[in-house]
Amino acid sequence: MVASELAQYVVTGLLVGGVYALMSIGLALIFGIMRVVNFAQGDFMMLGMYLTFYYAVALGIHPLLGALLSIPPFFVLGLLVHRAFLVRVTGGGDPNREMDAQLILTLGLSLVITNATTMILSPMPRSINAPYASRAFEVGPLLLNQARSYSFATALLLAAAVYVFLTRTDLGKALRAAADDPEAAGYQGIDVRTMHGVAFGIGVALVAAAGGLLASYHPIEPTVAVNFIVLMFVAVVLGGLGSIPGAFVGGIVIGLVQSLTLLLLPLQLQNVGVFVAFLIVLYVRPQGLFGRRARTV
Amino acid sequence: MTRDRGWLGIAAVGVIGLVLSLALTEHYHHRILTLVFLWATMGLAWNIISGYAGQISFGHQAFFGIGAYVTVLLAAKLHLTPWLGMLGGAGIAVLAALLIGTPTFRLAGIYFGLATLAYPLIFRILMDFLGYQEVAIPMVRDHPVRFMQFEEPRTFDLLALALLAATLVLSRLIETSRLGYSLRAIKENEQAAEAMGVDAFRCKMAAYALSAAPAALAGAIYAHAILFVVTPDGVFGVIAIVQTLTVCLVGGVGTLWGPVIGAAIMIPISEILDATAGDRFPGIQGVVYGATLMAIMMWAPEGLFWRLRRRPAGVARTAPAVHSPADPAPLPPVAPGPVVLDVRGISKTFIGLQALADVSFDVREGEVLGIIGPNGAGKTTLFNVLNGFLLPDRGEVRWLDAPLTGRPPHVVCRRGIGRTFQVVRFFPHLTVLENVLVGAFAHGAAPAAAREHARAALARVGLAGQADTLPAGLTTLELRLMELARCLATSPRLVLLDEPLAGLSADGVELMAAMIRRTRAAGVTVVIIEHTIQALVKLADRLVVLDHGRRLAEGAPGEVTRNPAVIEAYLGKRWLARHGPGHAAPLRP
Numbered sequence: 001m002v003a004s005e006l007a008q009y010v011v012t013g014l015l016v017g018g019v020y021a022l023m024s025i026g027l028a029l030i031f032g033i034m035r036v037v038n039f040a041q042g043d044f045m046m047l048g049m050y051l052t053f054y055y056a057v058a059l060g061i062h063p064l065l066g067a068l069l070s071i072p073p074f075f076v077l078g079l080l081v082h083r084a085f086l087v088r089v090t091g092g093g094d095p096n097r098e099m100d101a102q103l104i105l106t107l108g109l110s111l112v113i114t115n116a117t118t119m120i121l122s123p124m125p126r127s128i129n130a131p132y133a134s135r136a137f138e139v140g141p142l143l144l145n146q147a148r149s150y151s152f153a154t155a156l157l158l159a160a161a162v163y164v165f166l167t168r169t170d171l172g173k174a175l176r177a178a179a180d181d182p183e184a185a186g187y188q189g190i191d192v193r194t195m196h197g198v199a200f201g202i203g204v205a206l207v208a209a210a211g212g213l214l215a216s217y218h219p220i221e222p223t224v225a226v227n228f229i230v231l232m233f234v235a236v237v238l239g240g241l242g243s244i245p246g247a248f249v250g251g252i253v254i255g256l257v258q259s260l261t262l263l264l265l266p267l268q269l270q271n272v273g274v275f276v277a278f279l280i281v282l283y284v285r286p287q288g289l290f291g292r293r294a295r296t297v
Numbered sequence: 298m299t300r301d302r303g304w305l306g307i308a309a310v311g312v313i314g315l316v317l318s319l320a321l322t323e324h325y326h327h328r329i330l331t332l333v334f335l336w337a338t339m340g341l342a343w344n345i346i347s348g349y350a351g352q353i354s355f356g357h358q359a360f361f362g363i364g365a366y367v368t369v370l371l372a373a374k375l376h377l378t379p380w381l382g383m384l385g386g387a388g389i390a391v392l393a394a395l396l397i398g399t400p401t402f403r404l405a406g407i408y409f410g411l412a413t414l415a416y417p418l419i420f421r422i423l424m425d426f427l428g429y430q431e432v433a434i435p436m437v438r439d440h441p442v443r444f445m446q447f448e449e450p451r452t453f454d455l456l457a458l459a460l461l462a463a464t465l466v467l468s469r470l471i472e473t474s475r476l477g478y479s480l481r482a483i484k485e486n487e488q489a490a491e492a493m494g495v496d497a498f499r500c501k502m503a504a505y506a507l508s509a510a511p512a513a514l515a516g517a518i519y520a521h522a523i524l525f526v527v528t529p530d531g532v533f534g535v536i537a538i539v540q541t542l543t544v545c546l547v548g549g550v551g552t553l554w555g556p557v558i559g560a561a562i563m564i565p566i567s568e569i570l571d572a573t574a575g576d577r578f579p580g581i582q583g584v585v586y587g588a589t590l591m592a593i594m595m596w597a598p599e600g601l602f603w604r605l606r607r608r609p610a611g612v613a614r615t616a617p618a619v620h621s622p623a624d625p626a627p628l629p630p631v632a633p634g635p636v637v638l639d640v641r642g643i644s645k646t647f648i649g650l651q652a653l654a655d656v657s658f659d660v661r662e663g664e665v666l667g668i669i670g671p672n673g674a675g676k677t678t679l680f681n682v683l684n685g686f687l688l689p690d691r692g693e694v695r696w697l698d699a700p701l702t703g704r705p706p707h708v709v710c711r712r713g714i715g716r717t718f719q720v721v722r723f724f725p726h727l728t729v730l731e732n733v734l735v736g737a738f739a740h741g742a743a744p745a746a747a748r749e750h751a752r753a754a755l756a757r758v759g760l761a762g763q764a765d766t767l768p769a770g771l772t773t774l775e776l777r778l779m780e781l782a783r784c785l786a787t788s789p790r791l792v793l794l795d796e797p798l799a800g801l802s803a804d805g806v807e808l809m810a811a812m813i814r815r816t817r818a819a820g821v822t823v824v825i826i827e828h829t830i831q832a833l834v835k836l837a838d839r840l841v842v843l844d845h846g847r848r849l850a851e852g853a854p855g856e857v858t859r860n861p862a863v864i865e866a867y868l869g870k871r872w873l874a875r876h877g878p879g880h881a882a883p884l885r886p
Contacts, residue, residue, distance in 0.1 A: 230418060
């Protein structure tokens with residue numbers, strides 16, 4: 001095989017992986033801080049795609065800007081969802097059963113969102129016909145799709161912003177304290193419940209922004225959530241459930257695996273490569289690439 | 298619930314199903330009835346692995362789909378009758394469960410659930426790829442019965458009802474068997490179950506394989522009764538697992554009746570909604586299922602069955618519960634028996650922390666050996682190495698002259714080493730007797746014999762009167778006694794007791810100490826961990842002192858409490874300097 005062809009697959013995988021990384025960070029943040037696996041994350045992504053679509057169609061807002069403008073409303077939506085539903089199944093029980101309850105609650109939420117969107121907006125796929133989606137930058141022998149390149153760069157910036165927020169700001173530190181030891185954080189005057197709400201809001205906002213970035217080159221339909229939630233799970237588990245840098249790397253890896261699978265398998269089997277990678281990692285390192293193995297006793 | 302009421306209930310489901318099938322006349326009603334039976338079956342199948350064993354599977358439709366595809370493909374390509382084809386489908390589903398389970402059960406809890414998501418997706422993609430996007434059931438007009446093509450819709454109800462009844466019987470048999478109790482113990486506390494001799498991996502595999510077969514058969518019947526054309530989305534799709542989850546969670550998990558109740562309520566509602574509003578609102582079923590799942594999790598997470606059956610809580614107890622058995626006469630000093638447990642050079646490091654460093658000692662038959670040390674000395678880590686929870690970095694443990702290092706906990710238990718825990722690990726949703734029963738199954742699968750054995754063990758610790766209560770109603774002393782009974786029910790030759798006196802009142806300590814002496818008098822060697830020396834000096838024949846993971850001293854209680862190194866470890870250098878090694882008063886009983 002020609003080296004430049006391989007490089008082309010790698011670059012394509014990287015560009016897509018950047019957006020996967022951003023959406024996976026949202027899921028990892030929610031899990032890392034609240035210990036909630038949010039099944040509805042794919043649906044918030046789908047809603048983010050629609051919002052960016054309507055920003056573009058109705059208000060003529062550029063999709064990249066639209067993706068960023070999705071952040072505030074989805075942050076509020078996340079806060080509300082947390083307050084209305086998740087707090088009811090959190091706190092004071094067997095943590096394993098609680099996790100199951102949250103998982104099933106968010107699975108229910110996901111079904112409601114997907115199907116209600118189908119009912120209201122019809123199952124018909126839509127797309128933003130951004131002119132640059134069919135243009136490419138030429139870098140040496142490589143072709144970089146412009147829409148994917150812009151989305152990639154924006155995703156990276158947002159991911160970096162999240163990192164700075166969590167490590168440098170007081171609110172970010174409070175969030176991490178609430179994650180490390182909710183009880184001790186409570187004694188330090190941190191309102192753990194509010195922190196969980198904030199974490200859920202940020203997680204939802206990030207995935208909605210990632211959806212907006214995806215919208216400039218991916219068809220928008222209600223059922224898009226299912227495929228992406230699985231990719232996000234894979235990325236987050238690959239990186240070590242709850243690790244934010246891990247989720248970032250996991251997302252990039254998923255993009256690469258998807259792209260490189262095309263070298264070996266036909267297009268329909270693209271995601272089989274991802275699942276096989278997922279199962280291999282689970283088998284070899286159940287704690288993920290960046291996770292710490294918990295002590296047994 | 299008594300034994301007979303379970304079978305009566307199954308008979309009642311059969312009769313009600315039969316009556317409904319005979320009474321209904323409209324084709325559409327029969328369709329709903331068939332669906333109720335099929336999804337109840339699917340729910341029961343899921344309940345075996347996820348309800349009893351607590352391993353939530355989000356991919357159980359994989360087996361449903363395998364059943365449907367294998368049966369229909371065998372009929373379409375090889376002209377094989379679906380009556381045999383569905384058995385083939387069930388066989389392949391069981392095989393798939395074993396292949397999937399082997400790697401996937403290495404994952405605990407939520408990781409298992411997430412991994413199971415992948416399997417039906419893989420099958421779905423593969424079916425698409427292999428060109429089986431739409432496989433129609435071949436129409437065979439001249440042999441309708443042989444090819445499961447009935448004009449009469451009632452036939453499908455009855456077929457599905459028969460499958461439901463068979464699955465109920467299977468579930469009932471599991472519930473009352475050793476496997477059933479083991480699965481419930483795994484769900485409640487996997488480590489405690491393993492320490493009581495339960496081979497968690499094999500039990501989960503057995504449950505997974507057993508749950509794959511009814512799912513596959515349900516898929517095969519679903520294909521013939523409802524679908525006619527099998528598609529990847531139709532059988533491997535999300536809605537299949539969502540319906541399964543919903544009927545189970547609405548009805549109640551971990552019981553026979555939950556999935557039946559859930560299916561009887563949810564399936565008619567969603568079908569009628571789909572029929573009346575499905576055209577105008579294409580996603581109405583999904584919204585209803587999703588909203589139901591959310592509502593059930595928020596307001597009745599235990600499901601309707603458990604909600605309706607909840608016992609009146611807090612039955613007041615009048616008499617003191619534990620009857621102190623007569624303390625046997627002080628035992629004559631035991632002649633040291635042969636070495637049974639030989640611990641050589643055990644080291645164990647956790648990230649940056651040396652928990653055990655080159656610890657050696659041996660345990661002789663029939664003695665009470667005390668292991669003492671301040672908090673953080675490595676005592677519990679030592680027990681975890683001895684009973685197989687942890688693998689030592691270096692060193693060897695030999696038991697009855699055979700190597701024991703690296704053996705998993707259930708093997709250690711079955712070879713005759715029982716243990717209790719520093720914080721009592723009980724199975725909260727099992728009665729006191731059932732808690733002990735899990736231990737009693739360590740040496741035999743016959744439920745009746747194990748039950749007798751468990752009752753005897755409970756009587757021995759004076760808890761016979763509490764046999765049918767739930768552990769939540771017990772005092773700390775009673776919980777510790779129950780755990781001791783559970784441990785003794787495994788018929789151990791040696792027991793590892795992790796701080797059995799912690800948190801007990803003075804009377805409680807007396808009673809527990811008496812129990813430990815009786816245990817030894819019955820010929821069981823005892824190793825006890827304690828961090829207070831006082832309690833052990835009266836009880837132990839010999840003491841081993843640990844400090845910061847090292848063995849500091851070993852010998853008769855009198856010697857050890859005068860050992861300057863021990864005093865220093867407990868009371869610090871300054872105390873030693875002031876009082877000198879002769880003054881060991883604070884450590885004396």
